[in-house]
Amino acid sequence: MSTEEAxxxxxEVIRARQKARARIMAWLLAAFIVLLFFITIAKMGLHR
Amino acid sequence: MTKxxxxxxxxxxxxxxxxxxxxxxxxxxxxxGLLAAPVMPPAVIGFTAILCIALGAGAAGALNQWYxxxxxxxxxxxxxxxxxxxxxxxxxxxxxxxxxxxxxxxxMGLAANVLAAVLLAASILFYVLIYTVWLKRRTAxxxxxxGAAGAFPPLVGWVAATGHIGLLPVLLFAIIFLWTPxxxxxxxxxxxxxxxAANVPMMPVVAGIQATRRQIAIYSVIMAVAAVxxxxxxxxxxxxxxxxxxxxxxxVAMSLMVLANxxxxxxxxxxxxxxxxxxxxxxxxxxxxxxxxxxxxx
Numbered sequence: 001m002s003t004e005e006a007x008x009x010x011x012e013v014i015r016a017r018q019k020a021r022a023r024i025m026a027w028l029l030a031a032f033i034v035l036l037f038f039i040t041i042a043k044m045g046l047h048r
Numbered sequence: 049m050t051k052x053x054x055x056x057x058x059x060x061x062x063x064x065x066x067x068x069x070x071x072x073x074x075x076x077x078x079x080x081g082l083l084a085a086p087v088m089p090p091a092v093i094g095f096t097a098i099l100c101i102a103l104g105a106g107a108a109g110a111l112n113q114w115y116x117x118x119x120x121x122x123x124x125x126x127x128x129x130x131x132x133x134x135x136x137x138x139x140x141x142x143x144x145x146x147x148x149x150x151x152x153x154x155x156m157g158l159a160a161n162v163l164a165a166v167l168l169a170a171s172i173l174f175y176v177l178i179y180t181v182w183l184k185r186r187t188a189x190x191x192x193x194x195g196a197a198g199a200f201p202p203l204v205g206w207v208a209a210t211g212h213i214g215l216l217p218v219l220l221f222a223i224i225f226l227w228t229p230x231x232x233x234x235x236x237x238x239x240x241x242x243x244x245a246a247n248v249p250m251m252p253v254v255a256g257i258q259a260t261r262r263q264i265a266i267y268s269v270i271m272a273v274a275a276v277x278x279x280x281x282x283x284x285x286x287x288x289x290x291x292x293x294x295x296x297x298x299x300v301a302m303s304l305m306v307l308a309n310x311x312x313x314x315x316x317x318x319x320x321x322x323x324x325x326x327x328x329x330x331x332x333x334x335x336x337x338x339x340x341x342x343x344x345x346x
Contacts, residue, residue: 010055021056024059035092043093
């Protein structure tokens with residue numbers, strides 16, 4: 001018999017929400033980096 | 049008061065805090081302001097500027113809901129928003145709004161230019177401090193003065209493209225500024241009981257229904273004239289001018305139907321509901337005509 005308690009439903013909801021938000025943040029950060037890259041390229045073109 | 053939220057906020061509720069419905073009109077008018085400018089920035093800079101304006105509008109919406117949670121919980125129309133429904137706690141909303149606002153302004157300054165960032169910051173602060181905190185609960189003119197906040201987007205879009213303010217974007221600002229009172233007063237006529245229950249001094253609650261209908265008609269005429277003005281001033285061509293004249297005539301005619309209505313029951317306020325729906329279409333078509341004019345006649 002396992003000594004660990006099975007997670008309560010509320011904990012599962014909390015983990016699911018944290019996971020969803022973390023995943024969205026990761027995608028947003030990746031998009032931000034890509035956007036910064038292209039902005040830098042565009043700005044270099046403007047100042048040439 | 050808001051119910052305590054025991055769970056971390058769902059991302060969909062954070063998204064709802066940004067008032068996506070309002071954001072659509074903000075993004076569209078900002079994009080039109082940018083596209084109507086005489087110089088085009090690189091596509092990625094233009095995209096980033098519009099993104100920052102959208103994020104800034106979202107921040108203003110979140111901070112507005114953070115401050116107005118007590119009002120929202122009293123009105124049927126807003127009672128199911130994330131804060132009054134207890135799905136997001138106030139601190140999360142405050143952090144989300146401030147963070148989003150600061151990010152949008154700083155990113156606008158880095159990607160586009162400082163003047164656009166200053167105007168974006170001014171529009172967020174105007175909406176939150178002048179309209180939400182100061183005017184909304186104190187005067188029936190709340191929507192008249194507060195309307196300036198919603199008038200900023202095309203100006204910011206133009207400045208993001210050009211780096212300076214011109215006469216045309218100032219007129220675009222004036223058009224939205226004058227459009228806001230008839231748009232919101234038409235809505236406030238048929239949700240009057242909501243505003244009265246929440247003690248918000250909207251025009252129909254304070255001055256009465258017929259006085260509000262008169263104000264709607266007066267503002268509609270002034271707005272229609274202001275909307276045509278760029279054409280005789282040679283700032284736009286005939287596509288915009290004719291569209292503005294026709295749309296303005298329809299707007300004024302619908303506002304006169306509102307004036308002629310004597311109903312006090314919301315279910316009999318069909319002219320008001322029609323004017324409210326048309327006012328949204330009006331702004332979309334007017335600004336689309338501006339861009340079509342600029343790109344087809346340039």
